[in-house]
Structures are given as structure tokens and as C-alpha cells.
Amino acid sequence: MSFDPYDFRLQFPALARDDLIYLDNAATTHKPTAVLEAMAQFYRQDNANVHRGAHRLSARATRAFEGARHTLARFLNAPASEEVIFTRGTTESMNLLANSLGQMVLDEGALVLVDAWAHHATIVPWQQAAARTGATLKPIPLDSKGRLDEVAFAELLALGPQVVVLTAISNALGARAPVDRWLPKAQAAGAITVVDGAQAVAHEPVDLQALGCDFYAFSGHKMYGPTGIGVLWGRRDLLDAMPPYQFGGEMIQSVSFERSSFNVLPFKFEAGTPAIAEAIGLGAAANWLMAQDRRAIAAHEQALLSYARERLQSLEGLTLYSAFEDNAGSLAFNVDGEHHQDVGIWLDQAGIAVRCGHHCCQPLMSLLGVRGTCRLSIAGYNHHDEIDALVAALTDYLEFLYDDA
Ligand SMILES: Cc1ncc(COP(=O)(O)O)c(C=O)c1O
Structure with a gap:
């Protein structure tokens, strides 16, 4: 080797x-020079706001920012870069989903499954979404050996959950969820599937097209990238159908005092000035990782x-x-x-x-x-x-x- x-x-x-x-790398990893340099270079040479700027610096910043999105799509083997939404990290990705998707698919009597080793960043947003909509949140329990219980999972799927969230690798134990086998089962049961990949991205290549989940969330800072940036990847038809999560600049198409209409993907979910240097840093981390x-x-x-x-x-x-x-x-x-x-x-x-x-x-x-x-x-x-x-x-x-x- x-x-x-x-x-x-x-x-x-x-x-x-x-x-x-x-x-303490599950909390956050250190950053390689490639990431530090990419961010420093942005601030030293290109600092400008992105999108719609008439001047050349803004065009360069936009190219670098959107370039990072393309890099991340390649890093994830995502079908399209418009499906890559920049967020502040896994926590914000889960809040976005629980709010927006939750509003769309949860109602009285609906069911959300999360695994027993889910992070609070998964449990709490979905618990709140369930409380708002009258849905129920249930855990997939552990078996006597401390693994996620396959029999209990099958029984829970028979209840017809609307959403199943799996934590690919537990941050508390390092244990792996059998996502490859379980995602198709959840989808066959009619559930929308979400993977918390916060720990997984640092340790193994992610191939979204092979994995076949509907949503995938992670944070940049756990995969050698900067803090304050992460990704929510989602299937385009679902993202298109979902209502916006936050409102303001960037995410609109037109605004009057009476009503507003909303932008296309990915901007619909990226209200306000994004974390530009951080997205560029995350793109650099993904490029750097792909070269290792x-x-x-x-x-x-x-x-x-x-x-x-x-x-x-x-x-x-x-x-x-x-x-x-x-x-x-x-x-x-x-x-x-x-x-x-x-x-x-x-x-x-x-x-x-x-x-x-x-x-x-x-x-x-x-x-x-x-x-x-x-x-x-x-x-x-x-x-x-x-x-x-x-x-x-x-x-x-x-x-x-x-x-x-
Ligand atoms: C499995 C898992 N999910 C979610 C999170 C939340 O990530 P962040 O705090 O970067 O939003 C973490 C962070 O430790 C995690 O390990």
C-alpha cells in the first residue's frame, strides 16, 4: 500500500x-493547505458577491462559487448540479428538509422513522415537523447485539412511513447502517428516504446514483473542508415540488408588495448571500479528496x-x-x-x-x-x-x- x-x-x-x-475528527477534521489556500485566494483576489453582478470580480466569484457546486456534484456522482443545495451543514440540511418536505408530505397519522443512533440534528427537526403536522416519529430500535434491528425495521415499514431517515455512519459509535440493503426496502414501502452522511463522506466515496436515496445531507467541516457550509442533495422532482424553506433575496423570481414568485433550483433554497468563500473551500476539499x-x-x-x-x-x-x-x-x-x-x-x-x-x-x-x-x-x-x-x-x-x- x-x-x-x-x-x-x-x-x-x-x-x-x-x-x-x-x-476528535468526528467532531471536525483539520484542513489541508489546498482548502486554506483556496479560501485565502478568494478573499485576496476575487472577493465579491455572487450572481447578477455587472462587474468582472462578481463574475469571477460567481464562476468559482458555481464551479464548487459542479465539483460537489461530481464528488457525489449526483445526476445534476442544480440538485446540490448549499446549506450551513447537516443540521441546516435536516431543518430545510423537515420544514419543507415535512410540510409537503406529513399530516395527521403520517409516520417518520429515524434510527436509534440518529444525531439530534436528525431527531429534533423531524420531531418538530411531526408535532406541527400531527405526524408521529418512531425510532428504529437496536437488536440484542446493538445493531439496527432488521426485524423491527420490517415491522415499522409495514406501517407505511412517509419518510425514513438513516444515519450512514453513527457519530457516537462508528457503526454503519445497512443503507445499501435498507434504502430499497424503505422505497418499496413507499417512503421518501433521507441519508445523514455527516460521518460517511469523510471515510468513503459517495455515489448517489448507486445509493439511490432521495436526499443526502452532510457538512463540509467533517470532510476536511471549512465550517459554515454543507450540502443537501435531493432528487430534482422532489426539490421542485417542495416549498421554499427561507425567504429573501436570491430565492425569488419576482417580488411585488402583493405577492412573490420563486426562483428555480438550486437558488429557490438558497435565500440571501451564500457562504461564498466556504463553498469555494468545500469545493477545494472535494477536489483535493478526489485526488487522494x-x-x-x-x-x-x-x-x-x-x-x-x-x-x-x-x-x-x-x-x-x-x-x-x-x-x-x-x-x-x-x-x-x-x-x-x-x-x-x-x-x-x-x-x-x-x-x-x-x-x-x-x-x-x-x-x-x-x-x-x-x-x-x-x-x-x-x-x-x-x-x-x-x-x-x-x-x-x-x-x-x-x-x-
Ligand atoms: C451523524 C451526524 N449528523 C449530523 C451532525 C450535525 O452536523 P453539523 O453540526 O455539522 O450540522 C453530526 C455532527 O456531529 C453528525 O455526526
């Missing part, structure tokens, strides 16, 4: 230091995660919640009897950044019977020495506990 995480890491200026082991050997990065990440799982499993006094072979990106654990925050502070003192808490998945934490966990989450630039350092710091912590006892 040609991939070298140490070489790869050289592309990330924020990691050029020896006092930080960054294992993604298969090799994924293999490296998988090897690293297996190694971390084995090493953590060997520690007595530590409970691992992410026990599956096909996890991606993250592993969750607790030191038995210890508050996750205390463990996080200990690790921080050793220069190791992990995330501790409920990971915006409180319902999942209830199912696991915990208030929170510690989560390590990796990216291509992490390496085995960093896992060894984490295990050494946890070993010290356990020794400190047992010495104290």
Missing part, C-alpha cells in the same frame, strides 16, 4: 506540532481502528461500546465507574484530544444505559503511535485509579 499517514499529515498546517494528538487515494486512506483508517479496538479491549476496567468489525471512524468507551469528562481531562493533560459526552445522541445514550462516553475518532493523518499514546495514557489512568483504591 502506498499510503503514508506521515506524508499525508504534512498537508495539514495545524498538525505541524508535537504537543497534540488529535483524535481514497481506497488506501480507508484501508489505513480501518487498520488503525482495528488496532485501537484490540488495544482498548485488552485494558481491564474499560468498557468498549463499539465492538463491530465494520465500524468506521470512531470508537466509544468508558473507564468503568468514572465520569467520561474526568477521563477526557486526563487525556487532555497528556495532549490527547478526544470527545466526551452524549455526542448529540441522548436517546442512544439512554439505550446504552450511560450518560455519555469518551470517543476517539480518526482521520487519514492519524497513525499507530497516536493510538499507542492514547492506550498508554489510559493505562496510567487505570493504574492511578487502582493505586488510589
Whole structure:
């Protein structure tokens, strides 16, 4: 395998230091020079508002902004770039959908399914949409092994849900949902399908035409791109039929004091001045990722995660919640009897950044019977020495506990 995480890491200026082991990539990844430069160059050379500007700077900004949309369509293998809607991130993508699609397809007696490890960014917008329309939100439960329950899913589909939302990769556990097998089942049951790809985009190429979902949402900052930008991709016929989500400039065709008419896709869903530099940065991240050997990065990440799982499993006094072979990106654990925050502070003192808490998945934490966990989450630039350092710091912590006892 040609991939070298140490070489790869050289592309990330924020990691050029020896006092930080960054294992919080599911929260946000670091940014490569290619992304930083694309954004800096926009502000240095081209800064102007997009669309309708008469002057050349605006034309250049528009070309760069719309170019980013085309790049993202290619990155996702989307049928058309007009179906790529820029949002602030997964959360805004889900709010847009729950408001607009929710208004269109939910009413009294309708049903929305979300998986048991859904992020609050999925649960809460759909819960609110259900409350507004008289629909019901139900979770797809976990089975006794902690996977999404296939039998329960079939029973829930038999109830004829209008919308099914699946989280491709759980941010709290790293577990994968069987989207390839389940999306066709949900569609056969008549549901509109939505995939939360917030964690998936960073770890595997996305091919929307192969996947066959109706909507796909993700954030730029978890795939080496900037914060403040993300995407909602949707099937054109559905997006065309949906009402606008926010109102104002850009999203209109004509306005009078009596009435307004609305723009075509994608502008109908992009009210106001967009996050121009961020969209350009996200386009740069997508271009940069497409130029990497993604298969090799994924293999490296998988090897690293297996190694971390084995090493953590060997520690007595530590409970691992992410026990599956096909996890991606993250592993969750607790030191038995210890508050996750205390463990996080200990690790921080050793220069190791992990995330501790409920990971915006409180319902999942209830199912696991915990208030929170510690989560390590990796990216291509992490390496085995960093896992060894984490295990050494946890070993010290356990020794400190047992010495104290
Ligand atoms: C699976 C998943 N969905 C949704 C979100 C929300 O993403 P954002 O905060 O970027 O909108 C996250 C963020 O952690 C996530 O991991």
C-alpha cells in the first residue's frame, strides 16, 4: 500500500506540532493547505458577491462559487448540479428538509422513522415537523447485539412511513447502517428516504446514483473542508415540488408588495448571500479528496481502528461500546465507574484530544444505559503511535485509579 499517514499529515498546517494528538475528527477534521489556500485566494483576489453582478470580480466569484457546486456534484456522482443545495451543514440540511418536505408530505397519522443512533440534528427537526403536522416519529430500535434491528425495521415499514431517515455512519459509535440493503426496502414501502452522511463522506466515496436515496445531507467541516457550509442533495422532482424553506433575496423570481414568485433550483433554497468563500473551500476539499487515494486512506483508517479496538479491549476496567468489525471512524468507551469528562481531562493533560459526552445522541445514550462516553475518532493523518499514546495514557489512568483504591 502506498499510503503514508506521515506524508499525508504534512498537508495539514495545524498538525505541524508535537504537543497534540488529535483524535476528535468526528467532531471536525483539520484542513489541508489546498482548502486554506483556496479560501485565502478568494478573499485576496476575487472577493465579491455572487450572481447578477455587472462587474468582472462578481463574475469571477460567481464562476468559482458555481464551479464548487459542479465539483460537489461530481464528488457525489449526483445526476445534476442544480440538485446540490448549499446549506450551513447537516443540521441546516435536516431543518430545510423537515420544514419543507415535512410540510409537503406529513399530516395527521403520517409516520417518520429515524434510527436509534440518529444525531439530534436528525431527531429534533423531524420531531418538530411531526408535532406541527400531527405526524408521529418512531425510532428504529437496536437488536440484542446493538445493531439496527432488521426485524423491527420490517415491522415499522409495514406501517407505511412517509419518510425514513438513516444515519450512514453513527457519530457516537462508528457503526454503519445497512443503507445499501435498507434504502430499497424503505422505497418499496413507499417512503421518501433521507441519508445523514455527516460521518460517511469523510471515510468513503459517495455515489448517489448507486445509493439511490432521495436526499443526502452532510457538512463540509467533517470532510476536511471549512465550517459554515454543507450540502443537501435531493432528487430534482422532489426539490421542485417542495416549498421554499427561507425567504429573501436570491430565492425569488419576482417580488411585488402583493405577492412573490420563486426562483428555480438550486437558488429557490438558497435565500440571501451564500457562504461564498466556504463553498469555494468545500469545493477545494472535494477536489483535493478526489485526488487522494481514497481506497488506501480507508484501508489505513480501518487498520488503525482495528488496532485501537484490540488495544482498548485488552485494558481491564474499560468498557468498549463499539465492538463491530465494520465500524468506521470512531470508537466509544468508558473507564468503568468514572465520569467520561474526568477521563477526557486526563487525556487532555497528556495532549490527547478526544470527545466526551452524549455526542448529540441522548436517546442512544439512554439505550446504552450511560450518560455519555469518551470517543476517539480518526482521520487519514492519524497513525499507530497516536493510538499507542492514547492506550498508554489510559493505562496510567487505570493504574492511578487502582493505586488510589
Ligand atoms: C451523524 C451526524 N449528523 C449530523 C451532525 C450535525 O452536523 P453539523 O453540526 O455539522 O450540522 C453530526 C455532527 O456531529 C453528525 O455526526
